Amino acid sequence: MIGMTSIEDRLRDALAARAETVRDEGPPPPLPGHPSGHAPRAGRGWRAPVAVAAAIVTVVAGVTLATRTPAEEGPAAHPTLPATPANEGQQPSGLPDNRLRPTLPPIPAGEISPAVEEVWPDAVHRVPDRAPGGQAFDVSVFVDEDTLVGRGMVKARPRTIWSYDLDSRTFTEIAPMTMPGVMNAALAYGEGTLAWSTFHEGAVEIWAVPLTGGTPRRVTTFEAVLIDDTFRGIRLDIAAGQVVWSQEKGGVHRAPLTGGKPETVPGSEMYELLEWPWARSTSEAPGRLLDLRTGEPGELGPEGMTCGVVWCVDAREAVRRDGTGRRELPGLPSLSVPFTMSVVLLDQRLDDGRATVALQELESGRTGLLGFAPTRAGDRAMPTLHVQDDLLWFRQGTETLIINYKGMNR
Template sequence: MSHRDEEALVRTLAKAARSAPEPVEDLVVTIGRRRGRRRRVRAQSVLAVAAMIAVVGGMAVVRDTLPNRGGEGADMTQAAPPGDAGEDTGQPFLNGAGGPGNPREPAPVDVRPAAEVWPAAVSTIPVRTADGHRYRPVTGLSATRLLLSAESSFERSGRLEVYDTADRSSTVLTTMPVTGVKGYFVQSFEVGSDYIAWWGETPNDPDEWADFWVVPRSGGVAKRVGEVTGDLSKVTRIAVTSDFLLWSVSGGGIYRMPVGGGAPERLGNTDGLHLLAWPLAADVGEREGEGGTGNQTRTVNLETGQTTELSLPEGGRGFRCGPLWCFGQQGGAAVVQRPDGSDRRLLPEFSSGGVFDRFGVMGTFAGEEPDAYVPVATVYDAVTGLAAGISRMREGGGGYGRGISSSPSSILYWDAGERTVEECETVDARRLPRPSGAPVPTGEATACTTREVGGGEEFTVVNLLAVPSTK
């Protein structure tokens, strides 16, 4: 199918969105599960698929399920316009107990732009460095310091920098080493107390191989920890402590190597477990569609060995939990709750998404007001009940990016200066996609494509580490 045909299909699905039934499961996850580990989808195809996902049921659905980084992935999560279709205080939220089996009555949630909800957490950074490298955010290091990857070409990290949003200055942390491995791409980074780590692979090569690197958090020369092959190279997430680099693999199980180098060692009693954010692990993984709409059912502290069994609502799906909060889906509504099932709330305005500590990043249903603010995604704060919009749906769609840290990133970003332009032309109707077995249409039809114009100067960044504490 051509790019133009994909766009036509997107528009067709968009017009049918409002009458479409609720999806049986999250289509993003379904597509991710069917995508082979080594298969690569070019950027325009990813964007078209994301657009189709966004309009089903009239909502924008966002998950971190794009393929491995390998030179052809999409730069930002994109969505088609539905119109076309911290610290926990333990304080109670609004009214009612909201215990297991007793969710609170849904109350309207006011979604406003993130800059209005958390002005201290929103800033702008340049899209490019002075020498032309393009920034790709990784995660927050503090309320004002951001870890950025400076890329010499698409998805080719040339160096790591720390950008200070208070004085708008950047400092080079390390220059990325030249591996000499053909087709090598860094996949994700992870910040520990003493080191920043990353792992890489050759995603467009059939060989099963990966390697790991660390650099002191204060900066310096990067050091290669080691390499692995076979099943040990099917990395889902990594973590780094003062002594070890750890990683989980797609089939489940967690391994470690000494930071100074050495043989890989499998951690005991980690069968079926995947890293979340150190020291937590869970019984579902996020790459290759693992877990999908299935629920996380337990969280394990790898330092203490403590296991927390999760109490989830009947019919819940896609539940993901951190140490204090869980987000998922029940029926047509998002759900937020504590791991033990208490403080459970229904959020009918949203579809479930990723979790960062007390924050859930969710898709947003479009309202009926034609000029109403409709974000591409919404960050919901489980502690305060505040909802902050990320980017904005425009004619033709919208998009945003998530930081490329291995554990859930504190950063979301977008190019506010970019806009979508729709271009239409009359084409032979036989070129348009149609269901298998359907008769071949005749005559002419209107086919429309969209493209992004403008922007390229600044990213708007939301750093959740800068959201004020409620204490």
């Protein structure tokens, strides 16, 4: 382990040994106050809470222990090609499932999936974990196949918007990001524009800047919806010359990208933004679709499942909203799924006692291995997985490994 001294090794060893004195004695005693005292039985429905607008979700706690070396990169040409919009959300949810429900049958160790890089060579990218100036580079969105945009962070606060060209391996500064109260969510992208939200003194502001660079400008301002005195952020998209967003209690709103007052999209009062042009009802599970362009309602989807635009997932299976493509999942889906539900993270238990975290792309049904989850004290933890609407990323040494969902079917 890089940078470890003997005192740290000794400490790690002593802590692991002391922890191990608390032996795993099988299922824990009943949970105080819970009717069953145990986790839901196999076969019960599972569903990510609709209230959790999870676009960035921290899935597996852990750390990469290697010492980071800031990667200095020179300037590059500005990216120009648009891609589909990104979304945002703020609710982190840590669910490292290294101990799975005993009812889930273990997978033969010989049948684990190949690594994600083997399964989706065109979707997996490695980029430096540092932008120029030593800023930590947090990935937001692909603006085209080869260009990423993300935020340079200093002391966990955003400072600069950067693009990164995968071909030339160079960073380009797009704009400073110094306004107060920037929310911890991926930047949205559409129509050549990047957008994000801030929360400051009870008000939400949406800011935008062209991908080609410039000074960020405020697009619109509105009152924040607080739940339990907490602002949970908005889901944000750019489409049809507008910024489009929803807050947690529902209602899809829009304002001209050129700036202006917000208005509610007619008929969207009980809906939340999924991905343009689709919204999902908040009043009925699993959430009926609404086409925001036409006001036409879409499929409701199978009861008890969590659905994106096309795919739905529960504890055992994936199926399309229209009931086609039903298949069993090779592992327990994490509650942390992208809002858009194009992929699902799976916790897998192996018959040799190990546990893995795998990723399944729902349209193709292909599964790739992300890594082994710790099952014993002293096992190295997995890095934090950031599951966003369009991509998944995590740190690995001095690099960030990114999986672009759109590249998975190329």
